[in-house]
Amino acid sequence: MQSQQLTSNKQVSSHTILAILGTGLLSFCGILLETAMNVTFPTLMHTFGVSISAVQWLTSGYLLVASLVMTLASYMHKQFKLKLLFIWAVDLFFVGLFLCIYAINFPMLLIGRLIGGIATGMSTPLLFGIINYDIPVQKLGRYMAMGAIIVSMASVGPTYGGLVLFHLGWRAIFWIVLPLAVFAAILGIFNIRQTRPIHKTQLDLKGFLWLAGVFVLISLAFNEAAVHGWASLFFWILLLLGFASGWLYANHALHLSTALINIHIFKYHRFVLSFVAYALCQLINIGMSFLLPNYGQLVVGANSLWAGLLLLPGSLLRLFLMPFGGVVLDKKGAAMPILTGISTTLLSGILFLSFQSYLTIPLMTLFYALFSAGFSLTFSNLLTDGMKQLPGDLKGDGNAAFNAIQQYAGSIGASLMATFISISQLHANGLTTTRATARGSMHDFVVLIVMALLMLGLQIFNFRLAKQKTNDSKVH
Structure with missing residues (x-):
């Protein structure tokens, strides 16, 4: 059975669109809860008597488990029917959800989040696997952007978490997601179609x-x-x-x-450059979503409501800019949106660092909106451009690698931000907790700027390689 991508004028069926929506919404629910937890950390630290280095495992542990499951995606998609995998993901999602709702201590809450990570680790590769396999290549950029929108709109999580925490308490964060998860389950179960062959593999x-x-x-x-x-x-x-x-x-x-992820995908140099930049992009993204709500509460002194709301305008901006970035890639190529996006991301990091002593909630909101604009032009386009460098028989491995590194980079991003803050608090040397947290956050902003610079350098080199390859093909 051949991929439908080979048929350039193939119309995308309603079942495919609804399957993308169902798998995407389940992933959205999982990542929404993951990012929503960031704003609850000060409350949970007080409620359960744990440190910031412990409570951050609700994010980094969740993402770690999700990334591990995603390394199995290529194997699972060959071995099992996609609908069966989706049903398993749905079941695990609800088990994790109810464990969190009824958690009586921190270990129970953490276990619930880890099980939720398994569910997201199964559903997210399904989303992008359906897009990569069943969408014609001429429409791939905009559909990849659509998938990225569904997932990245979970960046409203801190806003959602802040609102619910302030008015209803942290357990309601999980209750409110329940109806949306049920709707996602119905969409996926009734619309996922098996358009690729199943063959048993070890x-x-x-x-x-x-x-x-x-x-x-x-x-x-x-x-x-x-x-x-x-x-x-x-x-x-x-x-x-x-x-x-x-x-x-x-x-x-x-x-x-029969390796889990075929290592030969890394023989394609432009794939590698996109892959590393994609990892850095997600690391910066999750790092920001962890750092800013906590900075808003612990340093600026805002309550959970305002600390969550500061991310809302930027998160909504992604809804409009991500499809635009995908269309630009389809029409003009990848260089323009990606380089523009990375440069904007870098600028936002420099502004956060330069104005750190004067940061207020409105100023953080403005700088984060600028960051989100850059992220929107970069994130899904790095994935699309990287996947285009692989031959058809390696796309499943490329998809698994991209999805796994997306989650794991997020895990490292949260851990890294928490580590700098924790070390600063550990060696406070007479500083108040607020001042020590501010100092650790300054180190975080420096690290994020360095990563953005590295990402920019990698992509400049990437597109020089692409130009050189084009010129060489014209000569021959």
Whole structure:
């Protein structure tokens, strides 16, 4: 069975559109809850008596589990029917949801969030798998943008969380999502169609364990740094073990035809450049959504309502700009929207750092709207441009890799922001908690700027390679 992408004039069926909507809404619900929890951290720290380095696991742990499940996406999509995978994701989502609603202590709440991470780790690759496989290539940019909108609109989570927390309490955050999740389940179950062949394949369990080692060890390393500082010997040991596990997976996958993620996708240089920039983009995005609501409450002194509302205008702006970015890519190519977007993201980071001593909720709202404009032009277009560099038989592996790194980069983003704040509080040297948090946040803004600069450099090089390749093809 051939991908429908090969038929350039193929009309997109209503079932495909509704399947995209159903899988997208389930992912939206999961990521909405993940980002909504960021604004609840000060409340949960007080309620359950835990530190910021512990409570941030509600975000980083969720994203860590989701990213691990996403490494299995290519295998699961070959082995099982898509509708069955969606049903499993729905079941797990509701189990995790009710555990969180009725949590009587922090471990129970964390377990609920981890189970929710499994559900999102299954539903998000389904969303982009359907788009990559069933949408004609001429319409891919706008549909990838549509998928990215559904997922990235969960960035309204801190606003949603702040409003609900302020008026109804944190448990209501989970209750209110329930009807939308039921609607998503109905859409997906009745509209997902099996348009690709199923063939039994062997699970690369050894490879999964090596990948799990990478993700878990590096996450634990940052948690160790948050508790004992960058000089902790255990931090460096965990970090080195994580990198060693990555090397072992790469060596293992090179000699295995049924690897979880085919390592040969990284032979395509422009794919690699888009992949790394995409990871940095998501790291910055989740880092910002973690940092700003907490900065608004712990440093500026705003309540949870205003700390959540500061992200709303920027989040709504994404709704309009992401489709525009996808259309520009389809018509003009990837360079214009991506380079413009990264430059705007960089500018927003510089403004946050430069005006840190004068930040107010309105000023943070303005700077975050600028950041969201840059993110909207960059995020889905990096994914689209990267996937275009792969041949058809590697697209499933590319999709799994992109989805896994999206979640894991978010996990590292939350952990990294929390680590700098925690270390600053740990070595306060007489500073108040507010001043120590502000100092740690300043370090966070510097790190985010450096990442944006790196992302810009990678994409400038990427498009030079593309231009050189075009010129070489004209010569020959």
